[in-house]
Amino acid sequence: MLSSTRPTGRSRRLAAATAGIASLTLALTACGSGSDDGSGSDAESASGEISLTVATFNNFGYTDELLARYEAENPGVTVEHVTAARSEDARTNLTTKLAAGGEGLADIEAIEVDWLPELTQYPDLFTDLSDPELEGRWLDWKVEQATTPDGKLIGYGTDIGPEAICYRADLFEAAGLPSDREEVAELLGGADATWEDYFEVGRQFVESSDSAWFDGATPTYQGMINQVMDAYEDPATGEPKDLASNTVVKDLYDQVVQAAVTDGLSAGLEQWGGDWDAAFQNDGFATMLCPAWMTGPIEERAGGVDGWDVADVFPGGGGNWGGSFLTVPASGAHTEEAKKLAAWLTAPAQQIAAFESAGTFPSQLEAQASEQVQSFTNGFFSDAPVGKIFSARAQAIEGAPFKGPNYFSIHQSVQNALLRVDVTKEQDAEAAWQGALEEFASLGL
Amino acid sequence: MAVLSPTQPAPARGRPPGRAPRRVGFSQRLGRWDVKLSPYLYISPFFVLFAVTGLFPLVYTAFVSVHQWNLLGGQGEFVGLQNYADVLDQPIFWRSLVNTVSIFVLSSVPQVLLAITIAALLDQNLRAATFWRMGVLVPYIVAPVAVSMIFGRMFADQYGLVNGLIGIVGIDPVGWHSDRLASHVAIATIVNYRWTGYNALIFLAAMQAVPRELYEAAVIDGAGRVRQFFSVTVPQIRATIIFVVITSTIGGLQIFDEVRMYDAAGLGGPSKNWMTTVLYLYDVAWGNQKNFGRAAAVAWILFVLIIAIGMINFLLTRRISTSGPSTPKVGRRHTRALLERARAAGSATTTPPAAGPAPGAGAPPSGGARAGAARAGTTPEEDR
Numbered sequence: 001m002l003s004s005t006r007p008t009g010r011s012r013r014l015a016a017a018t019a020g021i022a023s024l025t026l027a028l029t030a031c032g033s034g035s036d037d038g039s040g041s042d043a044e045s046a047s048g049e050i051s052l053t054v055a056t057f058n059n060f061g062y063t064d065e066l067l068a069r070y071e072a073e074n075p076g077v078t079v080e081h082v083t084a085a086r087s088e089d090a091r092t093n094l095t096t097k098l099a100a101g102g103e104g105l106a107d108i109e110a111i112e113v114d115w116l117p118e119l120t121q122y123p124d125l126f127t128d129l130s131d132p133e134l135e136g137r138w139l140d141w142k143v144e145q146a147t148t149p150d151g152k153l154i155g156y157g158t159d160i161g162p163e164a165i166c167y168r169a170d171l172f173e174a175a176g177l178p179s180d181r182e183e184v185a186e187l188l189g190g191a192d193a194t195w196e197d198y199f200e201v202g203r204q205f206v207e208s209s210d211s212a213w214f215d216g217a218t219p220t221y222q223g224m225i226n227q228v229m230d231a232y233e234d235p236a237t238g239e240p241k242d243l244a245s246n247t248v249v250k251d252l253y254d255q256v257v258q259a260a261v262t263d264g265l266s267a268g269l270e271q272w273g274g275d276w277d278a279a280f281q282n283d284g285f286a287t288m289l290c291p292a293w294m295t296g297p298i299e300e301r302a303g304g305v306d307g308w309d310v311a312d313v314f315p316g317g318g319g320n321w322g323g324s325f326l327t328v329p330a331s332g333a334h335t336e337e338a339k340k341l342a343a344w345l346t347a348p349a350q351q352i353a354a355f356e357s358a359g360t361f362p363s364q365l366e367a368q369a370s371e372q373v374q375s376f377t378n379g380f381f382s383d384a385p386v387g388k389i390f391s392a393r394a395q396a397i398e399g400a401p402f403k404g405p406n407y408f409s410i411h412q413s414v415q416n417a418l419l420r421v422d423v424t425k426e427q428d429a430e431a432a433w434q435g436a437l438e439e440f441a442s443l444g445l
Numbered sequence: 446m447a448v449l450s451p452t453q454p455a456p457a458r459g460r461p462p463g464r465a466p467r468r469v470g471f472s473q474r475l476g477r478w479d480v481k482l483s484p485y486l487y488i489s490p491f492f493v494l495f496a497v498t499g500l501f502p503l504v505y506t507a508f509v510s511v512h513q514w515n516l517l518g519g520q521g522e523f524v525g526l527q528n529y530a531d532v533l534d535q536p537i538f539w540r541s542l543v544n545t546v547s548i549f550v551l552s553s554v555p556q557v558l559l560a561i562t563i564a565a566l567l568d569q570n571l572r573a574a575t576f577w578r579m580g581v582l583v584p585y586i587v588a589p590v591a592v593s594m595i596f597g598r599m600f601a602d603q604y605g606l607v608n609g610l611i612g613i614v615g616i617d618p619v620g621w622h623s624d625r626l627a628s629h630v631a632i633a634t635i636v637n638y639r640w641t642g643y644n645a646l647i648f649l650a651a652m653q654a655v656p657r658e659l660y661e662a663a664v665i666d667g668a669g670r671v672r673q674f675f676s677v678t679v680p681q682i683r684a685t686i687i688f689v690v691i692t693s694t695i696g697g698l699q700i701f702d703e704v705r706m707y708d709a710a711g712l713g714g715p716s717k718n719w720m721t722t723v724l725y726l727y728d729v730a731w732g733n734q735k736n737f738g739r740a741a742a743v744a745w746i747l748f749v750l751i752i753a754i755g756m757i758n759f760l761l762t763r764r765i766s767t768s769g770p771s772t773p774k775v776g777r778r779h780t781r782a783l784l785e786r787a788r789a790a791g792s793a794t795t796t797p798p799a800a801g802p803a804p805g806a807g808a809p810p811s812g813g814a815r816a817g818a819a820r821a822g823t824t825p826e827e828d829r
Contacts, residue, residue, distance in 0.1 A: 018756060092731055099516050099737075118735060122517050272709035274597055278604035409733040419715035424602075424623030426716065435716070442535060 050334050051078045052341055055106035057090035059083075059296070060158065060324070061354030062345065070344055077337065087112055098125050102331025107338035108345075111155060113145055113323045117403050119154065120146075126154040127328040127335045134343060141400040142363045146325050155325025156346040159360035161291030162393035163223060163319040165198075166298060168211075169382065170307030171286040175209040177201070181384060185313040195224060198315040199259040205286060212267035212285040217260035217422035218415050219271050223289040224252050225411070226401060227316050232410040235402035240410060243440040249414060250433070257429045260422050270423050277301050289314075291321040292361035292390045299380045310384040318396030323363060361390050368394060406445055413439035503748070510741035516730060521738075528742035538743070540717050541725040542750075544629065548704075548721060549697035551633035552640075557689060560641050564648035565674055578649065581642030593635055593706035600631040600707075607631075622708060625718040632719055635703045640696070644689050651685035652678060687762045694758050698751050699723050722747050 056062065060083075067079045084090040090110065095118075097105045102125070111119065119126070130153040138157045146155035165188060169179040178187055189197035202213030214220055225231050228248055233240050243249065260266035267285040269276040279285060280301040290298070290310060302308060326342040328335050344350065348367035354360050355373060362368055368391050376387030417436035420427045427435065510528055513521030532538050567578055584592070599606040600621040608618040621631045659677050668676060679686070701723045705711045712728055713720025720728075722743065730740035 018752065095516055095731065095735070099519065118517065125517070268603070270709055274601035274605065274709075275603040276709070277598075278601065282604060284603075406733075412733065416715035424620065424715060426620075426623050438536075442537065444531075 049076045049078065050337060051080060052108065052334060052338055053080045053082060053106035054108045054110075054326075054341070054345070055082045055084070055090065055093075056110040057084040057087045059358040059360075060110060061356075061358030061360050062350075063353070063357055066350060066353055070341065077341075079341065082106060091115055098122075098329070102329050105329045105331060107328065107332045107334055108342050109327050109329055110158070111325050111327055113325070114403075114408065116145060116155075116325075117405050117407055119327075120148045121405060123148040123150065123152045123154060125330055126152075127330050127332075127339060128152045129154065129156055129328060129339055129342065131339075131343065137346075137348070137365070138363050139365065139394070139397075141320075141397070142323070145400050155327045156342050157363040158324045158326060158346055158351065158354070159293065160363040160394060161293055161320055161322035162361060162390050162397060163226075163289055163291045163314050163321055164389055164393050165287055165311045165313055166290035166294065166381070167287040167309055167311060168283070168305075168307045169309045171209060171211050171283060172205070175205050175286075177205060179309075181309050181311045181382075184309075184311040188311065188313045189315065190313065192317075193313050193315045195255065195315040199255075199263065199265060202259065202265040202287075203263055206264055209286065211283045213265035213287060214260075215267050215276060215279065215285045215288050216269040216271065217256050217266050217418045219289055220260065220266075221252065221256045221415070221418055222321065223314075223319055224256065224316065225249070225414075226319050226321055228252070229399065229401045231401060232407055233402060233404040235404075238404040240404070240406045240445045243410060243413070244437050253414060253418070253433065254429070256418065257421055260418075261429070266422050268423050268425070270419060280305065289319075289321070292386070292393075293322060293359065295378060295381060295386060296359050302380075307382070308380060309382045310378075310386055310389055312389040312392050314393060314396065318393060318398060320394075320397050320400065324360075355387075359386075361394070406443070409443050409445075410440060413443070506741045506744050509737055510745055512738050514737035514741070516735040516737055524738070528738045529746070532739055532742045532746065537717055537720065538722070538725060541713070541720045541722045544625075544713070544717075544719055545698055545700065545721045545723075547626075547629045548632050548636070548700055548719070549694070551629055552636040552700075553690075553693045553697045555633075556637045556641050556644060556693060557686075559637070560644035560689070561648050561679075561686070563641065563645040564652055565678065567645065567649050568652045568678075578646065581645050583642070584638050585640070585643045587639070589639060589702040590706055592639055593703045596631070596635045596638070596703075597707050600634075622714060623718075625716075628707070628714065628719040632700070632703050632707060635707075636697070636700060640693065644693065647689055648682065648685060651682040655681040683763075687759060690758050690762045691755050694755050695751055698747065698754065701727070 054062065054067075062081060064081075067081055071077060071079055084093065091112070094105070094109055094111065094115075097103060130151075134156075139160070142157040142160060143153065146157065147153050165184075167184060169181075169184075172179040172184065178184060187201055199213075205213050229235070231249060232243070232246070260268075267279055269279055269284065280298070281304075288294075288298075295310070298308060326346060328338045328342055332338055346364070348362065348364045348370065351360075351362040351364050351367045352370055352372045355362055355367070356376065359378075362373065367373060373387040374391065376385070377383045378386045413436045416439065417432040420432040420435065421429050509520075511523060511525055513524050515521065563581060567574070567581070571577055602608065602618065602620055602622050605621065607621070612618060619627050621627050655678060659681070660673055663673050663677050700721050704713060704719050704721050704724050705727075707719060708714060711724075712732070713724055726740050726743040726747070728734070729736050729743060
């Protein structure tokens with residue numbers, strides 16, 4: 001068709017070529033969309049045995065032995081565990097299959113707290129998990145996060161992310177600061193530490209060190225905004241606030257830009273990027289905000305670097321970052337059994353086992369108080385008693401901020417502004433803020 | 446087919462004469478159907494599959510694009526062309542379009558030129574030719590995500606390998622993730638790394654099919670290597686060049702893996718400096734907006750755009766790779782003359798042409814003309 005040597009009219013040839021290109025476009029486009037994992041479910045055998053699939057991501061700490069124990073206690077049930085490498089993959093998988101009517105979903109789907117604003121808009125897609133027997137198992141705010149406005153509970157809490165400060169004791173010492181974890185906690189302000197305390201110590205530190213104080217402006221801002229209960233939206237109505245007149249957000253923005261860029265405390269890194277990974281091996285920064293689950297990623301990247309430690313302190317009171325839930329999609333074939341398994345997996349005993357295996361800090365009160373968690377230490381962080389420290393940090397958390405359907409869109413526009421100032425350095429603070437306002441306006445809220 | 450079908454009526458001759466005419470008529474008709482329809486039947490599996498996996502999604506996407514459609518909530522109200530208007534109204538869409546075209550130009554143009562050069566080198570008499578030929582394909586078999594992750598780290602701003610290397614020769618570090626053009630160059634490098642060898646092999650296959658006599662004739666005429674390349678090789682592989690340019694246009698306008706894996710967030714950076722249109726589509730559909738209606742509208746706009754740019758490329762490539770502007774004209778005139786001559790010859794020897802172009806009678810002259818045209822089109826020397 002494309003050789004175009006046939007003695008026909010020009011227009012016809014053009015039409016043929018158009019058709020050829022169009023079909024080629026289609027054929028090649030069709031190749032682009034691949035199908036993914038077969039998280040198949042409910043293979044039911046003749047003897048009435050059922051098979052339950054649990055889909056998680058990263059590392060939930062649900063070992064094969066743990067699941068085998070459930071199979072032993074519940075004859076006739078086999079549990080299959082599928083894991084996605086990244087939570088983003090799991091999220092795409094979940095939302096796409098929910099959109100397709102639930103076909104191919106696992107019986108139990110793990111979700112992150114950040115996905116809840118959009119999922120709670122469609123509570124009918126999930127089984128109501130509320131159970132009077134389980135009342136008081138979790139922290140109150142953890143249960144509230146997964147409760148829909150009409151009182152349905154769509155997820156059982158697994159872990160939470162109480163935040164402490166992780167720091168490099170060797171860099172502190174080299175800069176002439178105290179390096180012992182109790183002294184550092186005191187240095188940063190102790191029980192009533194403020195962000196200004198944290199930044200002030202940073203200014204002293206960077207004067208006598210080549211390293212930066214913290215990794216980047218965006219994670220620091222993330223820690224600050226997570227302490228504002230109604231950051232971008234009105235909790236009563238769910239309506240987004242106008243960003244231009246949101247003085248709370250603007251003040252935090254100014255404060256973090258002042259510390260990160262003007263005072264030079266930031267290493268100018270974006271979390272999870274290649275530079276961020278490399279900075280752990282290059283003494284890029286001395287401290288970072290550190291939710292319990294962050295100890296794992298730090299150890300992964302900073303292997304061979306001595307001196308990491310955890311201080312039992314967090315600026316501005318307590319703070320929570322992240323945490324997950326187990327949900328039971330309503331389309332599953334065995335929702336009752338799945339609910340039972342989800343309740344078992346999130347029971348204190350199992351969550352303690354998960355904590356010991358993967359470092360996911362339990363959201364269950366009983367698990368937090370348990371001997372195993374309280375006495376848990378982390379060898380990589382100079383044998384810091386992380387169980388005790390993160391329990392104390394969890395108690396300092398006053399509640400969970402309100403995050404409505406537009407939270408992450410608005411948050412993204414502010415984060416992008418900070419990245420432009422701090423990481424790519426293509427704009428100054430005011431121009432970047434104007435950019436955030438434009439981005440907010442284009443959301444059309 | 447054409448050979449088989451006339452034999453079918455033969456056995457009917459032995460049958461009783463009363464039924465013979467009808468039988469013959471039917472089987473003749475069958476035979477004609479066979480000739481006419483069979484080829485289409487044989488290629489139909491592709492088109493049936495294509496209708497299911499290509500055409501249906503296309504039409505359904507058009508259906509989605511005129512509705513309000515949330516990823517989780519599903520179909521909403523009919524909104525007509527509102528989604529298209531919304532998309533065209535978004536500055537990010539236009540920014541993504543500029544990025545896409547910029548990355549496409551930065552990748553496709555050097556890619557095709559480099560591939561054709563490599564192919565010309567591989568077409569020479571080399572020792573261990575298969576080794577070199579396979580060697581250029583190695584980047585292609587590496588998973589695109591892996592390539593992108595590795596290159597993303599190499600092009601890191603602070604601790605990246607590339608900035609480290611150019612630092613040795615005294616060049617200031619380049620902001621691969623902060624400067625818009627630099628990020629496009631980096632992403633184009635990833636694309637080129639992967640696709641140049643692949644295209645080179647396609648060109649090589651076409652070059653191997655060029656008759657060696659043409660080169661011999663060119664050498665006798667005193668043409669050097671470069672002249673041989675431009676006057677013999679390039680015109681001879683014109684159809685392949687068109688094919689490669691169009692496929693790389695389609696691929697280039699749909700760049701996704703490379704930009705998605707280029708940084709941590711995978712959404713084109715804080716200023717959307719390297720957000721391509723496909724990435725924008727992904728963000729609209731699966732990002733914070735979850736708006737399938739708008740995403741479907743983006744998909745359709747992109748589809749139309751790719752056809753348009755593909756057409757422009759098709760016309761441009763035809764011009765560039767024919768050796769002179771007057772050649773196609775001469776070729777066509779020549780073709781027509783050949784056709785006339787063949788018709789005249791046909792009408793003189795065989796049955797009157799007034800009976801109309803019966804399939805059997807019409808075929809030989811047109812076939813001859815086609816062969817003549819093919820020769821006229823591809824070897825312009827003959828015309829002069």
